[in-house]
Amino acid sequence: IRILTEEVATQIAAGEVIERPSSVVRELVDNSIDAGADRIRVRIEGGGKSLIRVSDNGIGMSRDDLLLSIERHATSKILSVEDLFAISSLGFRGEALPSIASVSRMRITSKVAEAVAGHTLKISGGKLEDIEETGAPEGTTVEVRDLFYNVPARKKFLKGERTEADKIIDTFSRLALAFENIYFQLENEQKLLINLPSSEQLIPRLAILFGRSVAEGMVQETFNKSGLSMTVYAAPAEFSRSRADRIYVYVNRRNVKDRLINRAIMDGYGQRLMKGAYPQVVLFIETEPSQVDVNVHPAKQEVRFRQPGLLFQSIMRLVDSALGRRIHIYPGSSTWDREGEVQEPVEVRWEPSSPATKPVSFPLTTDSVQVPLFDDQITVIGQLNRTYILCQDRNGLMIVDQHAAHERVLYEKLMEQVKKSGLEVQNLLVPKRIDLSVSEKRTLEKRGEVLSELGIDVEDFGGEAVLLRAVPSMLENADWDQLLVELIGALKEGPVDKGSILEHVITIMACHGAVRAGHTMSMAEMTALLAQLNRLRLPTNCPHGRPITRTITYYELERMFKRVV
Template sequence: MNTIRVLSEKVAIRIAAGEVIDRPSSVVRELIDNSIDAGATRIAVRIGRGGRSVIRVSDDGVGMPKDDLLLCIERHATSKIRDLDDLYNINTLGFRGEALASIAAVSRLTITTRPKGSLTGFRLKMAGGKLESIDEVGSPEGTVVEVRDLFYNVPARRKFLRTPRTETDNVIDVFTRIALGFENIQFLLETEEKVLLNLPRSKELIPRLSLVLGRKVAEQMLSSSGRMDGVKITAYIGSPDFARSRADRVYVYVNRRNIRDAMITKAIIEGYGQRLMKGLYPQVVLFIDAEPSMVDVNVHPAKQEVRFQDSAGLFRKIVQVIDTGLGKTLTQYPVETARTRHEHVGEPVQISWQETMPGSVSDILATSPEDYGAEIPRSSLLDEEVRLLGQLNSTYILCEGREGLIIIDQHAAHERVLYDKLMKAINESSLEVQTLLLPRTIEVSVREKRVLEENREVLLELGIEVEDFGGQAILLRAIPSILENADWELLISQLISILEQNRVRREVLLDHVIAVLACHGAIRAGDRLTDSEMESLLQQLNEAALPTNCPHGRPVLRKITYYELEKMFKRVI
């Protein structure tokens, strides 16, 4: 039987370091927090190999005298709190005094600092938690922290690090999340090869939002605010048009500290209600300013979780703030889902064929035969002869079959047709590509641009050619001809989301991407179709491999039998 022993200081500090520092992005977060607490107006971060080889964070903050420099590397040495009561009145990002000691224990650490008003500075060097030297040096005011060879003395932790590319993405995410909360500070992020993000100081948040989220997303954001006892909530609410399949663009700040909180994310989604398609997440930046005594930030080693005094009340208030903000100008958001298409419930419905604008839906529904009769031939889809009745609410195609009424979702039907056409063309290397005479400029974030660059070959296979246009812009040079009418800014945004989360086999990735392409290229709910256009769509649907469902699994059609209709009208019991 093993006996209980007290751990050595060396082992204890490495265990503690593992709780606070688990990857390069953790180092970046802790060092930036320190710079902000030091009153910096400019913070620059430089990384090598995703932070595995070097992380360098410099600032123009207050700096440290020699005595504080020696103390800052000791465990639980902090200027932020003095006693237990201070834990419930925290106004800074850091407060435990663990970060620098933890970083020093698992790296080669150099700190160069010069206090404001001092003529000289000091440089401290450590390796594996051991002090090597401290010297007087000339340096600018502020502090520079350089971390080299992270986890060099903890091989088990080092082998769990991801590729430099993935670690760089993690650093970009952490850097971005902090920078969005402090628009009054200039932030610079660069690798050994290039500048990734340069965010100038700003008096307003919108310029910062434009640089991080993209101009188009930021321009359509709505602002909304509300108050409850001791708490102010301010939300910048993105259009449902730019919703994503992940919650990576939900930014939540409590007293400017970025946190991740499932309860708050749920409240945001509930605030969107039926404006947001199920399974998608909006782009939202939410600030919660609360009395420090109402928030407990000392519940997680990385300080990314907090506990609220009145979480139920906060939940309700966030829902209200989001709902109120969206309610101001709901007409700005032409989002149509199955839950929001019934504007005329209770009014008589007229079923009719209506002419479309030249060159719109007719072009999308490129017909094969010159003309179709009123009857659709027997097929694998309908398995019976049907008669076209018309269009309902510019969304559904109505047909009469042998057994009753057939209702077809025109968007889902065309989505299935386009998916099959795209998949067939790609598999047979016969996809028609249209080179744009005037390439389109699309704004993306730094991280999104990296995703596009990494998946360039996949995009080319899909007939999509993009090119770096400097800064936070790309040029769209070529697209599949079949999708020339798609909203490519929105489509590129959703493609990036798919590419980011699908690091899987090429076949699986292509399937996901083609489904998104088909969705964006298809006719929409609200598009009026002529009888020939509806007949053309039905004929093409009959030839689809899986005509009963769209590529995302939604049903394409529903049948109501004559017997069910007779029961509705009490003609039979």
């Protein structure tokens, strides 16, 4: 057994704290926030591998403090063991700066308000090179170059510059969302990517980071009881995504990742979400520091609560309550319909076309229509709860999920067109402006050619806005504000090979284009849908795997009514 050298021990510690460039950004911005800054500017180059510069107008550091800041376990935020259980700052271990300094070339310039001049400290690979007096504004600027230059084994595991930049954007966005009173700016390759002026309200920042359509749809609910305060901003289930990357959770303004909390949020949405779908939610939890342990993991993104069961139930009820109220929080927006009522659905093209002009009643025997389905004759009886088509066949009562059925029909039609000659395209008479988030715009620029192949013509309109000029004719009337964002999300973290990407994107398009639950259908529309379904290769499941039909046999019905034993 040997005692490790200081250099090796420091690099091991750095490996726990600094995983990638986004870790550096998180630690440095945390320090700026703790320093009381109300303006923080971040600049990156080469995905953060070449340069990360974080500047703030906080309280700054004196020459002596500057020298202490690069020593391990030197901090101004705690003094005793008891302080570990009453942490109110984001940082507290005194490990960030020495860890970063040990795996990079770092320069820190800082000045306190009462000082005539500031000081610049230079350190490379953990070794102090120089400290000198310099002119500087009040605050601190930390410049990190050549991250992991002296740890090639760690450097080779980093992703490409664009991927690392995307990680930084995500980390930066999560930090900025919790401190709307601070002016945040992020530059990438000398281009201003995110500009977030300070504000008394969170909503403008939500619109920039989540997209305007999502922010306009979010509902707000608060909870205050027994020393626990929570505020949730929850987007309706219509804005759900295929990934959980838009679930933002903060505990005492610290962004955390907690499976228990995520599970509580998902349970709060309950059956509003389809299987495999995740909501867009921002949850702020405020509690006494003594009730939560943040000293669990070096990255400080995991926490433990003294009463996790109580917290779980409170979050679940809070989310459920918010979605039950369905009231917009965005200025100037209209009031949502109450739960149970459905907004007017988008028009859906049918073959043959026979739209209902008014809700219809469905008699049990008259006006029934015979259609061949699954090699059997069925009778269309009517529609249940504007969601299910009721039919009878020789086996009993067959219930058809109208959305799942139409989704399967659209999916196979779209796939067939793509394989044959490409989708039929409809140019929009008036191009549609759609506002995206910064990361969504970058993904579109990187992988947008897949959408072009599907007949979706999108062009840059400045900032984070784009113009939608053409769409597949089969989906002309879909909600493209939401659909385009969902498609971009699929491109961002979807399959790698082109064929799988196309299939994934078409699945999403079919889902958005299909008739929704809550849409009143005429007998002719139901008949046409079932006839089209019957001609498909796989009429039993939607593209997501959900069943399209369920049958209650005559025998089961007779047992329900005690006609048989």
